[in-house]
Amino acid sequence: MATLSGVGIGTGVAAGPVARMADPLPAPANVPSTLAADAERARAHEALSAVAAELGARGERAGGLAQEVLEAQAMMAEDPSLIEEIDARLSAGRTAEWAVHDAFASFRDTLTALGGYLGERAADLDDVAQRVVARLRGVPAPGLPDPGHPFVLVARDLSPADTAVLDLRNVLALVTLDGGPTSHTAILAREKSIVAVVGVAEASALADGQTVIVDAAAGLVATDPSAADLADAADRARAHAATASSPPSPGALRDGTAIPLLANLGTPADAGAARALGAEGVGLFRTEFLFLSADAAPTVAAQQAEYERLLAGFPGMKVVVRLLDAGADKPLPFLNDADEENPALGVRGLRALRAHEGILRDQLTALAQADAATRDRGEGADLWVMAPMVATVEETRYFTDLAREHGIRTAGVMVEIPAAALLADRLLAVADFASIGTNDLTQYTMAADRVLGAVAGYQDPWHPAVLRLVREVGAAGSAAGKPVGICGEAAADPLLALVLVGLGATSLSMAPAALAAVRALLTEHSFDDAKRVAETSLAAEDAASARAAARAAASIPASA
The missing domain is CATH 3.50.30.10 (Phosphohistidine domain)
Incomplete structure (x- = not known):
């Protein structure tokens, strides 16, 4: 074998x-069309509209995160800039098939060069182009x-x-x-x-x-x-x-040490499913769903309504909301649509919000009002709010002061940049809590694009360099008596979750489907076990050996 x-x-x-x-459909040949340009334009526009409608319908049937992704793809099929590029090729006498293929390929190459979030969208463009070309050819789309x-x-x-x-x-x-x-x-x-x-x-x-x-x-x-x-x-x-089907219970180690297990959520509609799977609250609520499909920033009232739905879904439980994490790598016309050579290292997260403080203030206002309204109705949650992509103590102070000015009672920061991890003791002297985003922390520590398959081997949170940074934050939280959560995908790996607890994490947040497996492994080990397993991983030279050392220390067979 x-x-x-x-x-x-x-x-x-x-x-x-x-x-x-x-395999994908073969690329159309670059040959002159036998039809008039207007006829080819009508064919292309019909195919683009049909594919957009199909993707939208699939999204409605799928629901959840899939719906957001599919709706974004549908928007690509009707993107005015792309349609303009297609029309230019059709005006030159080319076929609709080739015009669609070439225009999408040009956009794909641009996004691939940008990397980051936009680089990840390149594969989505390829899929949309294939579907449109298949529609034009009258054949089934590759699937x-x-x-x-x-x-x-x-x-x-x-x-x-x-x-x-x-x-x-x-x-x-x-x-x-x-x-x-x-x-x-x-x-x-x-x-x-x-x-x-x-x-x-x-x-x-x-x-x-x-x-x-x-x-x-x-x-x-x-x-x-x-x-x-x-x-x-x-x-x-x-x-x-x-x-996975066992009755959920609060997250805890074998010795009774409580480790709250929370959910990463993208919309308030996901609250019920997360609670059914045993989520003890929300460790990361992504607010981007309110902004990414909009031409203008949503109003305070529109935001407040959605935040109230979220908080009412977790009465009495902790709900950690991340402010809008967007910028040059997730361009929004009302926030930041400037081109950047390296958007992953550009104006994103708190940097973008600070440059457009009105949007930041509106979001804080909506959250504070939602918190007050749900509490008045007796269905409030314990609202925590955190800023993304914080790098300095000054940024931490700026955000926490602004949050408290708006009535936010618990204000924290995300640790996604090595600088923040290395200065965690100073950040936590100002902030109420820290939450480690292991996806970006790994990306920036290893200088490896988190969505580029060619460097996927580097994008591993098990790497001892990443674990050392987590330990820095955990130690700072322990010394300051302040919580340190994990909200990256690393928390969904049960063995790594145990290591993270041993490094000082006080709560773990993950996709709800991972809660049962993490809960089960934690109950088999004490806090001393977690610290011992974490130390063996820190002593390793690379991610693979760190994972293997942890398995051995936790007495987990290699095939389990």
């Missing part, structure tokens, strides 16, 4: 025959295979449109050649509790019908397993399912 390595999403395991994703039986899906990468409509009755697991732990494929797979391993470069050698075991916990794909291997995988899958 051979194994292929990648980045595991979640902790599940599954086995079955491979079914490969169909999911249907072998007629349950299968392990193998693809170069999955578009949001495909991931959103995966038939979980037939898709046993997902393996992609590209992508990292924070790609849209990974995020949606985690939300849907799909067993997945991404960034498996060698998966191109897997053949249709070949039996594999997909082990997300170990980040491995095992090929041609024996009957004994398959039986072991089936036993582990049943144990994982039993853990």
Whole structure:
């Protein structure tokens, strides 16, 4: 039995025959059209509108995070700048197929060069272009295979449109050649509790019908397993399912040390599902959903209504709200649409909000009013508000002073930049709490784009350099008597969650689907165990050896 390595999403395991994703449609030829330019323009505009409508309808059926992603794709299909580029090519006498393909490819290359959030959108553009070209050709768009039986899906990468409509009755697991732990494929797979391993470069050698075991916990794909291997995988899958379906309880270590397990949420509509899975509150509420699809900043009243829905969904529980995390890498016309050579290191997060203080003040006002209104009705939560992308003590003081001026009772900062981690003792002398965003902290520590598959091996929060920075923040929180939460995807890895607790994290926030597995592992270990396991990881030289050392220290078999 051979194994292929990648980045595991979640902790599940599954086995079955491979079914490969169909190859993309071939690029249209750059030849003159036999139709008039107006006729080709009508064809192109009809296809773009039809694809936008289809993506929007898929989003409504999928709901949740998938709906946000699909609606963003639908907007791409009707983007005025893209349509202008397509029309220019049609005016030169080219076919609608080639004009669409070439205009989208030009935009894709631009986004790829920018990297960061915009670089991640490049794959979405490819998917939209393929769907439009397929519509023009009158053929089915490349999509999911249907072998007629349950299968392990193998693809170069999955578009949001495909991931959103995966038939979980037939898709046993997902393996992609590209992508990292924070790609849209990974995020949606985690939300849907799909067993997945991404960034498996060698998966191109897997053949249709070949039996594999997909082990997300170990980040491995095992090929041609024996009957004994398959039986072991089936036993582990049943144990994982039993853990996931067990009644939720408050997060705690074996010795009774409380470790609240919170949920990362993107909209208030997700509150009920998160609570049903045992979320003890919200460790990260992303407010971007209010802003990203808007032409202007939402009003205070519009924001307040959504925040009230959120707070009422968690009465008496902690709810941590992250202010708008946008800027040059997530351009908004009313915030920052300036081009930057390196947007990941540009004007984003608090920097962008500070440059447009009216938007920041409106958001704080809406949050404070929502807090007061829900408390008056007896359904309030314990509201905490934090600023994203904080780098300095001065920024911390600016934000916390402004938050308190607006009536926010608990104001904190996100630690996503190494500078903030190294100065955590000084930041926490000012802020009420810190929350570590491990996705960006890893990206900036390792100088590895979090959405670029080519450097996915560096984008690993297990790296001892990242863990050392977490320890700095944990120690600062302990010395100051202030909470330090984890709200990055690292908290969804049960073993890494144990390590993070050993490094000083006082709460963990994750995708709700990961709560059960994290809760189960924590109950098997004491706080002393957590510190001991964390020390073994810190002593390692790289991410792989840190993970292996932790498994050994926690007495977890390598195949578990």
